[in-house]
Amino acid sequence: MKQHIYQLFTQALVAIKNKNIVTMEATVDYRVERTKDAQYGDFACNIAMLLAKSARMAPRKLAEQIVTHLPPSEFITKIEIAGPGFINLFLSPQAYHTVIKDILAKNDTYGISQIGAGKSVIIEFVSANPTGPLHVGHGRGAAYGSALANLLTVASFNVFREYYVNDAGRQMDILAVSVWLRYLELCGETIPFPANGYQGDYIWDIAASLHREHKDTLYYPTAQIYEQIPPDSDAGGDKEKHIDALIQQAKKLLGEVAYRHVFREGIDSILNDINQDLQQFGVEYDQWFRESTLTTSQTVQTAIEQLTQAGHTYRQEGALWFRSSQFGDEKDRVLIRENGQFTYFASDIAYHFNKLKRGSAHLINIWGADHHGYIERVKASITALGENAERLTILLVQFATLYRGQERLQMSTRSGQFVTLRELREEVGCDAARFFYTQRKSEQHLDFDLELAKSQSIDNPVYYIQYAHARIASVFRQLSDRQLQWDVKQADLTRLDTSHEYNLLVTLARYSETIENAAHAYAPHQITNYLQTLAQDFHTYYNAHTFLVEEEALRHARLSLIAAVQQVLRNGLKILGISAPEVM
RNA sequence: GUCCCUGUAGCAUAAUGGAUAAUGCACUGGCCUCCUAAGCCGGAGACUCUAGGUUCAAUUCCUAGCAGGGAUACCA
Numbered sequence: 001m002k003q004h005i006y007q008l009f010t011q012a013l014v015a016i017k018n019k020n021i022v023t024m025e026a027t028v029d030y031r032v033e034r035t036k037d038a039q040y041g042d043f044a045c046n047i048a049m050l051l052a053k054s055a056r057m058a059p060r061k062l063a064e065q066i067v068t069h070l071p072p073s074e075f076i077t078k079i080e081i082a083g084p085g086f087i088n089l090f091l092s093p094q095a096y097h098t099v100i101k102d103i104l105a106k107n108d109t110y111g112i113s114q115i116g117a118g119k120s121v122i123i124e125f126v127s128a129n130p131t132g133p134l135h136v137g138h139g140r141g142a143a144y145g146s147a148l149a150n151l152l153t154v155a156s157f158n159v160f161r162e163y164y165v166n167d168a169g170r171q172m173d174i175l176a177v178s179v180w181l182r183y184l185e186l187c188g189e190t191i192p193f194p195a196n197g198y199q200g201d202y203i204w205d206i207a208a209s210l211h212r213e214h215k216d217t218l219y220y221p222t223a224q225i226y227e228q229i230p231p232d233s234d235a236g237g238d239k240e241k242h243i244d245a246l247i248q249q250a251k252k253l254l255g256e257v258a259y260r261h262v263f264r265e266g267i268d269s270i271l272n273d274i275n276q277d278l279q280q281f282g283v284e285y286d287q288w289f290r291e292s293t294l295t296t297s298q299t300v301q302t303a304i305e306q307l308t309q310a311g312h313t314y315r316q317e318g319a320l321w322f323r324s325s326q327f328g329d330e331k332d333r334v335l336i337r338e339n340g341q342f343t344y345f346a347s348d349i350a351y352h353f354n355k356l357k358r359g360s361a362h363l364i365n366i367w368g369a370d371h372h373g374y375i376e377r378v379k380a381s382i383t384a385l386g387e388n389a390e391r392l393t394i395l396l397v398q399f400a401t402l403y404r405g406q407e408r409l410q411m412s413t414r415s416g417q418f419v420t421l422r423e424l425r426e427e428v429g430c431d432a433a434r435f436f437y438t439q440r441k442s443e444q445h446l447d448f449d450l451e452l453a454k455s456q457s458i459d460n461p462v463y464y465i466q467y468a469h470a471r472i473a474s475v476f477r478q479l480s481d482r483q484l485q486w487d488v489k490q491a492d493l494t495r496l497d498t499s500h501e502y503n504l505l506v507t508l509a510r511y512s513e514t515i516e517n518a519a520h521a522y523a524p525h526q527i528t529n530y531l532q533t534l535a536q537d538f539h540t541y542y543n544a545h546t547f548l549v550e551e552e553a554l555r556h557a558r559l560s561l562i563a564a565v566q567q568v569l570r571n572g573l574k575i576l577g578i579s580a581p582e583v584m
Numbered sequence: 585g586u587c588c589c590u591g592u593a594g595c596a597u598a599a600u601g602g603a604u605a606a607u608g609c610a611c612u613g614g615c616c617u618c619c620u621a622a623g624c625c626g627g628a629g630a631c632u633c634u635a636g637g638u639u640c641a642a643u644u645c646c647u648a649g650c651a652g653g654g655a656u657a658c659c660a
Contacts (some may be wrong), residue, residue: 036603046602049640059640084640129660171660229625318591319658330586330656337658344660372588373655398589399654440597443589445653449595461608463622471620478619517600529598532607543615543624584622 001075002513005043005089006032008070013047022055027387034510037487041080041088042506044327048085050438059085072555096505097493103508106490110569113516116157122355123149125163125366126278130270131175133173134277135418136448137368140400142421143437143577145366147285148395150575155519160360161285166352167267168291169344169368173247174198175270176263180218180250182207183262189222194246195232196239199417202270210265218262220253275421281430282577288510291347300342300350303385307349313383314483322349348374349381356387363392364522366442373397375435395522400437400446419450419530428453431578438576441525461532465569466581468535472566473582475547479559486563491556505563506539511568524576531572538565 008032016022030047048063056060063081070079103110125145128138146161153159166172178197182204185191193199210218229245231237251259271288278285294300304320307313312323318338322345325332335346357362367374368503379389402409404421409419424433427450436453439461440446453460479486496505511530518526547558570580 031600031602033600033602036599036606040603044602046641049602086603131660168658169660174660227645321658336656341658343658347660369589369654372656396589401653444597445590448619451598460622461631464608466624467620471623473604475619483618521600525598529607536607539623540625542619543621546619548619584620 001091001095001509002032002043003077003415004073005045008044008073009047010068011071012066012069013470016065021057021065022051028054034513038502038506040082041078041090042355043089043091045087045089048081048087049179052085062330063087066329092275093494093497096502096509097496098495099505099509100560100564103490103567104560107567108571108574110157110567111154111511111515113155113512113519114154116152116515118156118158119361120158120160120359121152121362121364122160122162122358122360123152123364123366124162124164124355125149126283127393128169128274129166129459130267130274131171131198131200132270132418134274134421136402136421136424137400137418137426137432139281139421139539140437140442140446141368141397142278142281142283143367143434144397144442144524147434147438147527148364148366148522151515151519151524151527151575154515154571157519160287163285163288165271165288165290166344167271168295168347170244170247170415172263172267173524174243175258175266177243177246178203178249179206179210180254180262181246181265183210183218184220184222184225185214186211187219189219191222192226192232194239195234195241196243202273206266206269209269210262213265214261216364218254218258225249225253241259261303277420281425289351292352294347294354295342295439299354300346301518303350303353303381306344306353307335307381307384309370310386322381322383322384323376324377324380329380329384329453333377334375345377348378348507350381352378352392353385356382356385361391365392365394367394367396369398395442397442398445400448403447403449404451423514424450424453428457430455431466431535432460432462434577435460435528438524439528441523462578463584464530464539465573466579467584468538469566469569469573469580470584471542472538472562472569475562478548482548486559487556488563490552491560492553493501493557493560495554495557496561500537500544501561504534504537504565507534508568509562511572527572527575531569531576534568534572538562538569 009032028047028050030045030050032043032045035041036042036179047143048066049059052059052062057065063085067079067087069080069417075091075095076089077092080088080090106112123145125148126134126138128134134142149159149161174196174208175198178199181193181197186207190530197203203488214298225246229249230241232242233239250262254262275288301316304313307322308320312326313335314323319334319360320336321332322335323332333345334343335349336342352363375394378394379392382389382392428436432453436448437446476486496502507530511534514530515527541562545558547555547562549558551557
C-alpha cells in the first residue's frame, strides 16, 4: 500500500514537472509515512514541504498542485492538506479488508519482505569463551542475535548463524590445569588451588567425569607437581607466572597425549553444556567455528603472509607488527609475539579472512560493548587484505548490569561468581527472559534486576502478548463447542466498521512495514513494541465486542479479523523466539 | 588524555528529521449473571540534561559542555 501511494506521488511529480510548475532538475527524497493520529488519515506525504523552496511556492500551495495531479486510486477516499503542508491520505475500508485475506492466505509466511533479496549474510553472535557456562551477560547477545537472525530471515536474507569458539590460547590451558588440579583433589591430594585458575563449581563436575574415565592414571603427588613452581599471589608471588609454570608442569608430567585428554575433557564438556543451554534458550547455530582450525589449516599464516607481502607488517623488538594505524586504528598491533605465538588478534584476522572468502555478501558480528576498541583494527585488517571493510557490520550490545535488589552483582568467570543463563531461565522462564532482553534496543544499557524480573514475571508484558494469542485460541474453542462454523468466504468484511476494528486493521497492515523497518535498523525490539500494540488493540476489541454473535456474516467477519490477529502474533513471536501458547 | 554507548513523567523504556512526544510499572476512580479480569475504560503525571548550530520542521543530525556506564595489552 505504501509502495502504491509512493508511486502515485512519483507520477504526480512528473506531471507537475512537465507543466513547469517545478523545475525539471528538482529531485527530492520524499517520504510516504504512516500517520500518528487517525485525524490525519492513514498515510501522509511530505513532498510539498521539501519541494517548496526549489519551486518558490508556499508549501500548501504546492501541495494543492500536487494533489490535483495525483492519479486516482480506488483505495483512496479523501485527500487533505494540513499543517505546514502535509498531504494526508485517507484509505477506503476495502484497502484494509485485503489485509485480512492476505494474512489468512499466507499464514506463517505472512510478513515476509523481499528487502534482503536472498543476499547471504553470516551472523556471528555469543561466541563466549568456552571456559565456563553462559551467564546472564551472554543471554542478551544470544536473545538479540537469534532474534536478529530470525528477523533477517523473514526479510529474505539468506542467514547463516555462527558461533566462534576460542579453543586456542592460554586460557584453554588454564582451564585444563584447573580441571586437572580438581581431579587430583578427587584423588585425595590437597592442592593449593591457583588464584588465577577457574574456581567455579562446574570444574568439579568435569574433574569428576575425568576421574570416572581415567581413574587414578593421571595422578601425580602434589609435592612433585609443585616442585620448582614459583609462588602464587597469596604467597607474595606473581599469579600469572605461577599458573604458566603449572601449565608447563602439567604438559611435562602428563605428556602430550594425556594432557590432550584433560584439555579435551574440559572444552568438550563446556561446549556441550553451552550448546544445550543455547538450544533450550531457543538458539540454534549452523556452524560452530573453532579457532584452532585456523592454525591447523594455515589460515592464520596465509593471512599474515598476505599482509606482509602487501607491505603492511614490520618487525620490532622480536615481534611482528601490523601497521593498522595506517588504516584508521589508533596504534599498530602485534600479530606474532616475541615468543613466537600468534596473538588473539592474528586469529581474528584469519577468521574474518576466512568468512570473507566464503562468498557471503555481508558479515554481521554481535559483540559485547567492551570489544568496541576492536572494531577499528579488525576493519583495518580487512582493508589491508584488499577487501571492502563495509562488508562487515559490527553491532555492539551494551552490558547488562546485574542486580539482586539493591545489590550489584559482580560477574567473573574466573572467580566462579556469576548467575548462569540456565539459572535465569529456571527462575523467570525462557519466554520472559527472551522478552526482557529484546525489549530494548541493543545500544541501551540494561539493568537486569533478578528480583524484579522474578517478581514481575506475572505481569511481565510478554504474558500480555501471549495472552492475546491464547484468548483468540479460546474463542475458536468456544466456537466448536457451540458447534458453530467459521469461514472467511462467508464473511462480510464491510461489517468491520467500528473504531476498534479500524484500529486493529491498521495495526495489522503495519506489520510488514514494521518488519522492514526493524530489519533495516537491525532492531528486533521494534517487533516487540509492535506486538504489544497489536495485543493491546486486540484486548480492547475483545472487551468492547462479542465475536460469537448470531448473525453469520458479522460473525464470520469478526472471526476472520481475530484469526488474522492471532496469525500475526504468532509470526511476530516466532521472530523473537517466544512461544505462542494456545492456553494460559 | 583519547574512543564508544546512554541522558525523555517518580521508575523502566519507545518514537526511518515531521503534526498534540508513545508504552508499561507505580499512583488514582470505575468494569466480571457476559467468548479466560494475566483483561478493559477513565484520571493525574514531561520546557525530551544544558548552551549553541543546520532545517519550513530536531527527542532524532552537527559543535561544545555536564552527568552515568564501558573501552583503552606482545590477555583471551
